[in-house]
Amino acid sequence: MPKTRGRVKRQRICPWCSLSFSKEEHLSRHIRSHTKEKPFGCVTCGKTFSRHDSLLRHGRVHSTEGKDGQTFDIRTSSLEAYGNSDQILGGSQSPSVENDMDQVPSFPTHQTPASSLSPSQHAAASHTQARLPVWLETIVQPPKNAQSQINAQAPLFTPLDNIFDSSIEDSLHFNPYSQVPTWLADEHFDLNALNSSVMASTLGFFSPDYTANEDSTDITIQILGEPHSERKEDQVRQLWFTYVGTHKSGYITPEATQEQVELDEQYRQTLSQRLQQRVPTEPLPSTDFLNLCIQLFFTRFNPIFPIVHAPTFRPSAKSSLLLLSICSIGSLFVGSNYAVTQGSIIFERLNKAILASWEKYLLSGKGEALAMTQAALIGQTFAMLSGKPRNLLIVQTFHGTVATWARIYKMFKVRRATDYLEAHLQTRSPEESWRTWAQSEEQVRLAAGLHILDTEISELVLTHPLLQHEESLLPLTGSHELWVAANAAQWKIALGRQQDRSSLNQDNSNAVVAESGTLPLDTGLPDGFQRYITLEGINARIAETRTSHIARDQNMSTRFEYQLIQFFDQYLHEKEDSPTNDPFCLEVLWHSAFISLLVDFDRLELAIGREGFEESALYRQYAHQWAASPNARRCALHGAMILRKLQTTPLGMEPAIHVPRALYRAATVWYAYSEYGLDVDPSDLATPPTANVEFPEFSRLKINSQALLFEANGYRTSRPKTSESSTLCGLVDLLHRIGHWGLSRKFAEQLSFLLKETQS
Incomplete structure (x- = not known):
């Protein structure tokens, strides 16, 4: 007979210390050593135990003390304690519980009809029910809807068996801008100490978690009393990336519920419970994860948003x-x-921890304040790129708070980390000077990251930027060569x-400025992050002009066009045509800036x-007028260039954080260009609509x-139909596939x- 394949035993991994077990009951017993939980309670004296066999041994003491022959089934209480443990952990009954159910009889009080019990069984059941403590009665006889609520809860723990759907080699993509922290790969690195340090330093700083019967914090998207609309615009509104839903009244008045209006003892206890903070018992993922x-x-x-200095970063309390913020993203x-x-779970817990403990970190010193603000900035970026409308609301609400923390410690005041470095080098060792510079550079790059995030939020939700983005106020980051040392x-x-x-270029800089009015091109390694900040500053000034209701006159548009063309001549004109040399996707951002300038996106x-439909009718005339204008064709050209540029980007290269927005804007202008514009047959016109149209920025691009x-x-002189536009479909298809956002x-x-x- 052919040999049968050996059965592979599934290992069950502890989410605290990553130890593996072959049986579910062994894992459950081990987890209780971490949580210090004692789910097995004695119904006679109320004493609790962490192990089932300990409860059985304790039960013999009460059995020998019985004088009237009345005994109780200790296994019944252990079964109900198992059910209570599952409710605490937020999961369903484990296999070990199901195995115990075959051996342990259930409570006759609510699972066995009274008519089917013998007189002795009925007396024993009545006696047992009478002796139950109050805290156990709520477990044995839960409310009618309690079990459905328990079953509806999602498990808090997920086994780590299937976290690696792809190999690590496929996940890691190295490029010249990446920095691999060597302390992570060191064989002496203590992962367990890392996890313990993180958990110990974050416990106690979380906001209260309410039970399932409390009001849900999620914002519903159901509109009360509003009938389902078949209008396209109303359906588009509910699919919009910022839509979180509203509650309307007037169509149907909901039935009023009886609310407690008296301030009694029960109300006081409920209020006290709401104000108490509960330390979460769920662990972080394994240290390997x-x-x-x-x-x-x-x-x-970090290569596309470099605000954490990898060579000097070490995990600590x-x-x-x-x-944790690094792990979330x-x-x-x-x-x-x-x-x-x-x-996502780490992000939500971290957001609560920062809100609950920001005063402690701000008062602890500049180092702790810098780390907390970095964590908040990375968390804000995670929330913005998650695509969840609720997280986007958190970004808008929390953004001003993070900027205020940075202002408190004057992180916007230091424009360049090397300004005071020369005197420092003469009095201290190179090691100390390097670390001092690294902390100052992180502060400068934190300010730069806040400028970038401020611009992206403003462009996403079409609001006024919170920070000042004048070129003279933008931070000046150090070169890439210094950053990756x-x-x-x-x-x-x-x-x-x-x-x-710098000394070689100093003699020629004045002559270059006098001749062209621009700064000399840096002859060192390309400092893409500084160019990124500069270009985002132009975007922010365009957004500020748009939201301040200033008339869009020709002089203002010409001024921004000149700044963008000047940026191209200075930084993009002679750049090598290789995606690895442009991790920040500056050309994509440059084309997107022209789109922001040439159309009122709001x-x-x-x-x-x-x-929705009613608001859409008010602005449809503008869409038709714009789609028929030269600016629409100009925006369509920039959208086509964004598609062409991103199609040449390697699949393994992570796009910059503004790429989703740039693709979205390119696709939106192409939709409006083809949907609202007139499809005129060129044979009916003496001059085709695309003839003699040349724009200055495309002349620079040759x-x-x-x-x-x-x-x-689509190789035609007239614009295509929306459903037949290969450019529009290509942009939407790329949005489905690009990046991890x-x-x-x-x-x-x-x-x-x-x-x-x-x-x-």
């Missing part, structure tokens, strides 16, 4: 919040649904090279259906505008519905 998330953060996310790159879920020796060499280049979104628009229109998928869902409606 946290280790992987940290590595993916520094290799995938002071940086515990920052470490690093989980997005693991490649499994479990990892994304764990990252692995130790003090490499950093000092890079600093010497930078000083040599009115265009309203015309599409952001606020691209023929007419040929590009002809290709983007949920925001991209939310944009794709919204635009896919619009495409579907135009085809029907």
Whole structure:
């Protein structure tokens, strides 16, 4: 007979210490050693135990003390204690409980009809029920709807068996901008100490978690009393990436519920319970999982948003919040649904922890305040890119608070970390100088990250920026060569090279400025992050002009066009055409800035259906007028260039955080261009609509505008129908596939519905 394949035993992993067990009951017993839970209670004296066999031994004491022959079934109480344990952990009954049910009789008080019991059994059941303590009666006889609420709860623990849907080699993508922290890969790194340190430093700082019967904190998207609308714009409104729902009244008045209006003892106790904080018992994921998330953060996310200095970063109790924030966003790159879920849980807990403990960290010193503000900034970025409308509300609400923390410690005052470094180098060692510079540079880059996030939030929700983005106020970050130096020796060499280049360029800088009016191009390593801040500053000033209700005159548009073209000549004109040299996707952001300048996106979104049918009717005329203007063709050209640029980006390269928004705007202008514009037959006109159209920015790109628009229109001189636009469909398809951001998928869902409606 052929040999049968050996059965592989499934291992059950402890979420606290990652020990594995072959049986479920062994894992449950081990978990109680972490939680210090004692679910097995004696119904006679109320004493509790952590093990079932300990309760059985304790029961013999009461059995020998009985004088009238009345005994109780100790196994029954242990079964109900098992049920209570499952309710606390938020999961269903484990297999070990189901096995025990075959051996342990259930309570006859609520599971066995009284008519089927013998007189002796009925007397024993009545006696047992009479002796139950009050706290146990609520377990044995829960309310009618309690069991359904318990079953509806999602389990808090998920086994770690399937977290690696893809190999680590596929997840890790290294590029010249990535920094792998060597302390993570060191064989002497204590992962258990890391997890213990993080948990110990964050316990007690979480806001209260209410039970299932409390009011839900999630915002419902159901509109009370409003009938289902078949209008396209109303359906688009409910799919919009910022839509969280509202409650309307007037159609149907809901039945009034009886509310307690008297201030009695019960009300006081309920209020006291609401004010008490409960330390969460659920653990963090395993230390191996946290280790992987940290590595993916520094290799995938930190290169495109470099605000944490990897060579000097070490996990500690002071940086515990920052470490958790790093793990939350690093989980997005693991490649499994479990990892994304764990990252969302960490983000929600971390957000509560920061809100509950920010005073403690601000008063502890600048180092702790910097780490907390970094954690909040990374968490804000996670929330913005998650694609959840509720998280986007958190971003808008919390953004001003994070900026205030940065202002308290004057993080916007230091524009350059090397301003006072020369005197420091003469009095201290290179190691101490390097670490001092690293902390100052992190402060500068934190301010730069807040400027970037402020611009992105403003562009997403079309609000006024909170920060001042004048070019003279923008932070000046250090060069990439200094930032990635692995130790003090490499950093000092890079600093010497930078000083040599500065002295060589100093003689020629005045002549260049006098001749062209622009700053000289840096001859050192490309400092993409500084260019990123500069370009986002132009975007912010465009948004500020739009939201301040200043008339869009030709002089203002010309001024911003000149700034964008100047930026291209200075930084993008002679750049090598390689995606690895542009981790910040500056060309995509540059084209998106022109779109922001050439269309009132607020009115265009309203015309599409952001606020429903009634608001859409008010702005549809603007959409038709804009779609027939040269600005519409110009925006369509920039949208086509965004698609062309991102299609050449390697699949393994992570796009910058503004890429989802840039793709969304390009797809939206193409939808309006093809949906609201007139499809005129060129044979009916003496001059085709695309003839003699050349725009200055495309002349700098050495691209023929007419040929590009002809290709983007599907090799036709007139604009295509919305459902037949290959450019629009390509942009939506790219939103489905690019990066790990949920925001991209939310944009794709919204635009896919619009495409579907135009085809029907």
